[in-house]
Amino acid sequence: MNPPRAIAHPSQEGKYLKNPLLGGAGGLSEVIAKVRCTLISFALEELIRTRKKRNLLDLSGQIQFSTDYDYKALRTNRNVSD
Template sequence: MRTNIVIDENLIKEALKISGLKTKKEVVNLALKEFVENRKKKNLMEIKGKIQFDENYDYKKMREGK
């Protein structure tokens, strides 16, 4: 999707330098990807301690299909 936005030029320059990416488009796409991933992790952290797991659950057996 084509979008025109005004972005802090100093921030873009720093992001290009830190990331090693070559274009503003690459930096913006990476930033959006990382933002989404971090928000998903945050949402998972909100349910921490709210789920009770079966003490007898054996994930190794599940992997073996037993």
């Protein structure tokens, strides 16, 4: 059975999500989820955050810095405007 695209009512979410899965996620998260919607929202936020991080990691090794780039000088002159 395929789950619907959207859950019509929060009380119906248990039909499509496995209770052990929700319990395990609730035990691992810092969020105390008394309401499943809170846990689901938290999980979706984490998914989005990790996918964005993964996209940034894909850029590793693709950025070429100029030979005269001095990151240490930029650290000491943070408050100086050109």
